[in-house]
Amino acid sequence: MTSTNKLLLEAKGITKYFGTITALENVNLKVHEGECLGVVGDNGAGKSTLMKVLSGLYKPSAGALFFEGKEHVLDSPKDSQNLGLEMVYQDLALAGNLPIGENIFLGREPTKNIGFLKFLDFKKIQEMTSAHLEKLKINVKSADQKVEELSGGQRQAVAIARSTAFNAKVVIMDEPTAALAIKEVGKVLDLINKLKSTGVGVIVISHRMDDIFTVCDRVMALFQGTNFAESQLDKTSRDEVIGWIMGKK
């Protein structure tokens, strides 16, 4: 199904050095509309670095990013957001001291103008937050609750709500289920399937084979910063993928 769908995001020959360390070397990646790509690899294989390059947080030392067929140079996460590419970080990237709503709209807060001055529109933030949480069936006491008062699962839900609040075309999730209770894992995976059905391309980085084999259509493995193996999900098996992670074909 994937090859017939529109290509959303393509990374070609991505290389990234940190000083003398080579984190990524000549890595390629593709994601299509409505497709979920699983990215697996051992610790230090370069998964998180690759995702940070895709989101514009790191600049690649070499290589190019194409979004809907056009090459883009991302100077900051703002650029990738403007293209419709959203990231859910492993460390959740939420400011605990701010309420849920302000976290969801952080950096993109709606404002109202009084003369030439722009003020935050708290009422609109709250309305939009409630509507969005409702849509995703995420239950919290109120949009005004501070994030530091939430449980791990609730925080993950807020992080995902944040990534999908602005009509994202591609959502990248770094270990979306790592810190969650079993019941909450199912909810997150449901959410991913829901995003796929609306045509969103999803990239999931995960150690959990259960996650990969529940939601992904294709899986690729990184090993020591390079493309190691890639396959449609129905043409591979858990054991094979686990082998890739350890560097065995």
Added chain:
Amino acid sequence: MKSLVGLWEKNKMDDKEKKQDSLYVKLIPYFEKYGILLLLVIMILVMHILQPDVFLSWRNVTNVFKQISWQSMLALGVFMVIVTAGIDLSVGSIMMLSLMILAIVAKAGAPWFIVVLVPLFAGFLCGLINGLGITLLRMPHPFIMTLGTLYIFRGTGNLISGGTPISGFTDEVRYLGHGRIDLTWLGLEKSQYLPVSLVLIAFVYFVFWVFLNHSRTGKWIYAIGGNPSAARASGINVNKILIIVYSLCGFLSGIGALILAGRTDSGYPNAGLQSELDAIAACIIGGASFFGGRGTVLGVFAGVMIMGILRNGLNLMDVSSFWQQVLIGSIIVLAVYVDVLRRDFGTRK
């Protein structure tokens, strides 16, 4: 039947307990927000009881406000920096340098509106230097950059003035620090005036309250303090915001210089010596957290007031300034301990 009634009673009791519990929980945020004001009110009451004739007299109250006027500007600047989880040790030196530049420009015979604008501009530039140093030179911590500029700015101030005081400014220049708003039209006596510096404090604090709580930039300042990588990942230009924050801090120190020029009618080498520590203390007492992201403008104001009232009250009671040091230090430690308890209580780990 009897046991059923007992059960019913017990349920009612449980409900009651729950209600009390939730009321208590509901009160916590208010206590967090306004607890420091409560402390301020208690202090005022205690001082009033100890010095019933003097403390709340018009003369003494205006005196307190005049004394805290320039410190309150430094504290507000340092507060914004602390919200970003940074620190600015150079505010005292920025104020001294701005004051010296003001004095030199005034002595050179520049018109008053230039003399008034010069320290604001100088303070802003000093803050900009701090901000650029912290972000562009990638200093490991703002402590280091601003410790450096603490020496650099004061040294520069002494170099340009020759290390000697320069005195005598015109009334226009002194207006903000020394001006009086006559209230005789309200039927008050001539001695019952309103210091211009009090109005200035209220105005500046209000403007910065609006800025920090109702503007995007203000919200981002809090976000950076809460989680800088979250702010960066949200597309916020963290370095730009930090430069703005340090520049504004310098600008406020410049306002402090202008007020001090009015109060003392002189630019002098020891101006603002160690006042950065007073400013930090006021922020900490007022509930700002060194870890960033926490604290309110109202809290800082309360912190400044608490320190001012403590000094003033102890002076009135003729307590040695050595005891004042001990007391202020103790209040800092106590205030931070309360902050520690509050964090334990309010945050899920």
